[in-house]
Amino acid sequence: MEGLQDKLRRPLQDLRISVTDKCNFRCQYCMPADIFGPDFTFLPKEEILSFEEIERLAVVFSKLGVRKLRITGGEPLLRRHITSLISRLTKIEGIDDIGLTTNGVLLTKEAENLKQAGLKRVNVSLDALHDEIFKKINGRGVSSNVVLRGIEAAIRAGLGVKVNMVVQKDVNESEIIPMAEHFRDMGVTLRFIEFMDVGNTNGWNFQKVVTKKEIFNKLAAHFELEPVDPDYFGEVAKRYRYKDSKTEIGFITSVSESFCGSCTRARISADGKFYTCLFASKGHDLRNILRTYPDEGPLVDKIRSVWERRTDRYSDERTEESVRRKEKIEMSYIGG
Template sequence: MNGIKDRLNRPLQDLRISVTDKCNFRCQYCMPADIFGPDFKFLPKTEILSFEEIERLASAFSKLGVTKLRITGGEPLLRKDVASLIGRLKKIPGIKDIGLTTNGVLLPKLAKDLVDAGLHRVNVSLDAIDDDIFKKINGRGVGSDVVLKGIEAALDAGLGVKVNMVVQKGVNESEVIPMARHFKNMGVTLRYIEFMDVGNSNGWDFSKVVTKKEMFAMLSDHFELEPVDPNYFGEVAKRYKHKHTETEVGFITSVSESFCSSCTRARISADGKFYTCLFASKGYDLRELVRTYKEEEPLINEISSIWNQRRDRYSDERTEESAKAKEKIEMSYIGG
């Protein structure tokens, strides 16, 4: 199959699987410290999908057109033996690309094992080069050098690397140019992400958003950028490259330029809930199905039914009022 298609002609191609809801940061974007403090109760082990269950679900999704997997969290490198999961997923027929989103802290220890298991690339979250700004954002007093060492370890191990920077007005917009300069010199792709209203705990409103248009104007005062064509249908980043180089910058524009009509992405939380949108309120329980049925057909049928009925257009319809009124799943739970 080429993928399930609903009325908006959106195939299901890209699956993001959260393997833990825990993280070693408490950043203000997805895990504010006043909510995710030391007494916060994370999911018990019995509620989290086992590697065998994740493998079975990924196999079912592959038969419905999914070719790309991204392992997420929380912080996925906190999940014990996560490299062995990569190895299992790599063997699934039809899966062509496996990536992982991480804060980078554990990459010096784990990058080689991940590559040996079959991981292709990592997306590393880094919202500032400046130590004071970065320490304030991550809430743990961790300097940016720890993440930069992780990026170097990933590159040395042979992983493809992209750096994700969430830009928030009044917090880190001063880092847009220093980040671009640093990663241009490294030859590493940098993606700027508009501050989004994921979940209900990050204090989002429109006044805190730095749009792609604003960031592009800032960058154009310092760099010559030229557009890059999309690699595939449903690619969410608006891509550019530094002139006379192959080094890219990109923009994720969920707030200012929505891409609901071409979204091909689904998500599974660590406890097996299936979400058809990053801004969803409701997930569909696949954990119960995978623990009840040994056959693959019930899983395929349920996933197909859910995706065929999706009508998610949250970013198209977002207003200041609706963003505050709608209860949404937290970023730390769904993985981004």
């Protein structure tokens, strides 16, 4: 037990902050139409953290070792004046990197403003180039061309861009090679994400998973790939490079090759809950502390206590039975 606890006491370096629970899109992980229909009630404005509260939290987390911030949602670009928040966060001492995860729909309009506010990079979700496949996945009839134009706008603005593709069996496997070819030619990193049992509404089971090994074998039949060493401890993606190219691909393998033991990231939901795992069922309320105590002490004590006692190993321990039994927070609420 002692060895396990030592293994889990990893530094807290990476914080994902959800700024809204709303989205203008569907994806394979969250917000299915039969649940998140037009009458669905999202969080009231007073329950969502203000920019001032998010900034306070980010300052405290930076003092506890966080160096990377990722702004997520829902869709973060739906939050009004989001560039104002990014500008605030860039001024926090100790924060070296600020990124944003988006579905790309609003990037054409916002990319330049995001760059001017100090954002360094975006991760864009795109699960298919083929329009009919993509429209079926997003459930809103949004064309892949809309997202592609957003990616191009981000590149023109000088933002770093990575594209995330969730691969699901019998849904978009046919898009693996076209996506790889397209983004290799653009010089953009594409990351393949195994279809995961995030939340309770995406109809997940093991039979829908296309593993990293399966994806890699498909790619290896078309491209020469060579491994790339991690940039830092706790890096989630397993990285490869197209031979004779600087362009990379990556794999997020939390189903077939878990990485709980090296996890250094935490998440804050839009209403101020602190989660130590993407597959958590319970968060720890920081909003009440923020709104009750003007000084940092109680926040520091709570965050440190939660992180140092974390025992999250869901991906290590996942079984068909545990998947059926465990209630997990929805991706639309906690972010990626």
